[in-house]
Structures are given as structure tokens and as C-alpha cells.
Amino acid sequence: MMMRKLTASLLSVGVMFMSVHAFAANEPIQPIKPVKPENAAMVELGKMLFFDTRLSKSGFISCNSCHNLSMGGTDNLKTSIGHKWQQGPINAPTVLNASMNLAQFWDGRAKDLKEQAGGPIANPGEMAFAHDKVVAMLNTIPQYKDQFKKAFNSDKIDIDGVTTAIAAFEETLVTPGSRFDKWLEGDKEALTKAESDGYALFKSAGCTKCHNGPAVGGNSFEKMGVYKPYETESPAIGRMDVTGKEEDRFVFKVPTLRNVELTYPYFHDGGASTLEEAVDIMGRLQVNREFNKEEIANIVAFLKTLTGKQPDFKLPILPPSTNETHRYEPFD
């Protein structure tokens, strides 16, 4: 009797387990897996650097200024504010789940997070500093020297180490545990009817052609404005800037839709301020479909189930400058 019960319950667990896996495997979107960092000291170093305003010419702007981890890894502005309040050319993409992107920046000009991290530091319109000055700064701060030693087992600090550490930290910024992932993993109660209807429509309308995989995007370049041109004042031409090919004009990396409720405004120019607007425009331009109000509401309801576990760590405390450290003069 006992044996039979045990066998039966083992069997039912087995069936449940199989059905969950079979279920998720058939979907165009997969759950996000938590990340276990290999080198904790490097992640800690990267976190400090990510929050350190001394990586900018002014001493005021850090990576976190535009990829604010309190705000979905973005600045929630159409385009970002750079050195001396310069207007950035493009919407800051979220750093959350960015490790899953096939390349970095909207035009994919950096092959990975490490290559990306060096960009804004030296970009005159962003942090406006210089790689050698960052390295010189870090070399005057004993606590940073210790942390580099722990992370790299070497006494040398160079920009390669800086960007490697920032990338290692950013790789931890994945957001598992969303309601949609719970649903994918078999918890059918995790979504409301409107939300699952929204997902069904999201698939049937063809949105998952581009927005798929664990990041619900980030894994292809696509033209913005397939059926109708996208109206914008933004001069950004996308991937053509990288390849020089006319066919890549207005081709951009498909953004992740993970945490999209938090990453407003939308598109490369921040031109859509609400999810409803974004879904409406995407429908007409990308899949040649005019969603009605209820359809839009359902898709938006689905999109809001993609919000996962946000960054969960203590505010980093930065080591103080020493007498040898560069003093920042933001108004010079």
C-alpha cells in the first residue's frame, strides 16, 4: 500500500516535471536562469566601479547615472544627460539582462559588455573622461588596488581590468522570477486571463519573431519600420553606422522586453512614453496590424508580467580619494 502510494506520487512528480519542461520548451520565450558569479571579488569591484562618479570627467556621472539600478537599469529619459548636460543621441538601453544581448549598444557596435563598458567613459558626450586617467585615478587609491589584486591576482590596474570587472558585475544583473517565468515553469495561476490572452496574441501576431528567447529580444537586429516608416527626429541610422551598408539603415538591435514596465520611454529615440503607445506603433509598423484597445491592453498586461527580481545588493561604499587622486572640476 505504502509502496504503491510512493510510486504513484513519484510518477506524478515525474509527469509534472516532464510537462513543465515540455511546456517551456515549446514556447518562444524561455525563463531567465539565475547567475552564479565565478569571481565574487571581481563582481564586487565591478559594482564599485559601476557606481563610481570618478570614472567621469566631472566626477559627477557614473554608469549608474544613466543605467540606474533603482529604476530598471535606465534613466527613464528619452535620451540621456551627458557631461555638462549634453543631450545624448539615443535612449539608454537597460543594463538588466544585457549579458544576453547578441551585441551591445542599439547599433551593436560593441561585441560584448566588456567592450561596451569602455565606451561611455571616454565618450565626450557622456562621461567625457579618458581611459588612462581612470587607471591613474584608481592607482592612487589603496582600497581599489587591493580589490583589483583580489579580483585579478595581479598588481597591475589597466582599462582592460576595469571593463572586465564592470562586465562581470553586469553579468549578475539578470532578473529571474517574473510572473511570466513562473507561468512558463508550470504555474498556470501565475497569469490572469488578460495576461495570457495578451501573450497568445503577442505570439499569433508575430511579435515573438523578434522578441523571443530568455531576454524576449536582444538576439537579432531588425529594421525599425518594416511596413511603414518610423517617424522620428532622431538622426540615428542604427546598424548602418557600423556596417556602412544602406540595407542596414534604421536597423537596430531588438531590445529586451524583460522589465519593460520599468524601462520607459521606449524605442531608440524614447519616442513612445507608454507601453500602450509602443505596442500600437509596433503593431502597425512591424507586424502590419492595428491592434484594438482591448488587444493593446492585453498585450500590455502580458508585458508587465515580465518584470523580474530587481538588483538585490547593498549600496556600495566607495573608497575615498587620497591626496594623490585627481580632483574633479566639473565647471572647467
Next chain:
Amino acid sequence: MMMRKLTASLLSVGVMFMSVHAFAANEPIQPIKPVKPENAAMVELGKMLFFDTRLSKSGFISCNSCHNLSMGGTDNLKTSIGHKWQQGPINAPTVLNASMNLAQFWDGRAKDLKEQAGGPIANPGEMAFAHDKVVAMLNTIPQYKDQFKKAFNSDKIDIDGVTTAIAAFEETLVTPGSRFDKWLEGDKEALTKAESDGYALFKSAGCTKCHNGPAVGGNSFEKMGVYKPYETESPAIGRMDVTGKEEDRFVFKVPTLRNVELTYPYFHDGGASTLEEAVDIMGRLQVNREFNKEEIANIVAFLKTLTGKQPDFKLPILPPSTNETHRYEPFD
């Protein structure tokens, strides 16, 4: 025998206890006591508001931008960067231990943290927003409404609640546990000889006339430039701006020296970039004494023992805006 041993050890504990207390009581500086917040929901709300860039006109500047809790509660700049990169008139004082100040701002124009908190939000040179717009913004965000309800047990959000919550959070930002406090509490090994020599000189030279109490300052207004005038290009006239009295010209609130290693540059104009420079100038101007190099080194060594436990909490995750929330246009 057992009884005698017990009595003896109880006695010795008693004597130790008395001696510690007697010792600290004789010193012009007292240890910082940890704070137990009464209303945890209000502190949590205040923390969110402190980090929320939506309290500024641009949507880019938060309280934490200039009172950066990763950097000793300051921005480590001579004077701060305000809306559209405006140059601030004065050095941002640390928010750490600011609850112990007799009044807020360098000129003491706000009587407490709550009154202070409303200032920068509406100051056109700082966050450049308006109190009613902040309240309207918060009222569009359900999670904020819930948090206000938890904190105040009321459905009303007003600017009074906003500043009360920010002040409640700031009151938690005390920094106990410094090496100097351990020494005050009886651990004679907590300071090196140079550090205790520095402290002895700090007292005998008269620095503790103004820099005393648990915050090592913050509890009086004093003239900057007693024996010799302070040379500066700053137009700030200090307390005279508040009282209108000529005798208050160049009278400023004495800053706390807690965590002074982290809060460079120094003085109301940020004119001294190192502690050595600051001690040298203070000696000549305030106590009519030219400290030699060793004396300065010892006082600086002592000052560095005043660094206490830094803010220790998780990065707050901010609730997202809704479709009804104001969209920020920092370049308008």
C-alpha cells in the same frame, strides 16, 4: 571561594564600566550612538524619496546626487552641480550625522532636516522642481501611495509628508563605531601613538572649542577667519544672509568632522582639497597657530579615526511611473 571570585570579577567589571564612562565623560567629544528608527515604513519611504530622481525637474537629480551615500554623503566636488549643470554657490555638506546639527545648511537657515529637505527640491539652481509637482507625481504611483499609507496611516500625500519621510531616513544616517569612538569607549589600543598625539594637540590647540560633541562640530556658528581673514572667491556671507546682522558676516555653521576623510574638499567653498591643507588653514585662521608638518600629520591621522560605519542598506528599488505620471524633459 566561588563567591569571592564572582564578587571580585563583578567588582572589576563595575570598575571597568565606571572608568569607561568617566573617561568618555571627560572628553570634549562623545561617541555616536546607533539610532533605532521608530517608524520603519517611514524610513523606507524616505530612502526611496532620497534616491528618486523624479523629485527634480530634469528627472535626473536626486538627493543622493549631491549627498551621495556611497561617498560619505557628499559629492566630493567644491560646489555642487544643479539643474542644467548650474554651478552651485556652496559645498554640499555631508548628510551623515546631519541630524546632530543645531540647524541645517552652512548658514543654518533651516531649523531641522525636515525643513532642509524641501529646499533643494524647489531651488531653481538645484533640483529646480516644485513641491506641488512632486506631490502630483507621487499621487500617480500606487506603490508610493501604499508606502505613504503605511508610513502616515493616511491617504493624503503632501509635501509635509515627503520632507518628514526624507528627514526620518536621514536621521538613520549616523555613523557609530569609528576607531576614535572605540578609543573613547575604553579601547586604548584603538588609536596609534600618532593618532592619540594628534587628538591631544587637537584639544590643546583649541580646535575642540568648536569641534566638539558627538558630531565633532555641527553645534555652533562661528566666524570663518578669526585671526586672519579667509581668502576665497566665494560670495557666500554665511549667517548674515539669515540674520541681516553685520556681525554675522562669514559666520558659518561649524561642520561635523565625522567621516571627514570621505567628505573632501573642505570648507564652505570647497577651497581646501586635502585634510593637511584644511588643518593648516584652520590652525592659522581659527586658533592662531602655525602647525608644523608633524603636527599636521598627527592631527590628520586623528581625523581619519573619525570614519564610522557607513550606510548599510540595500539599494532601494523605485516604483515605476504610470501612464499618468509626468514625463521628464531635461532639455526643455
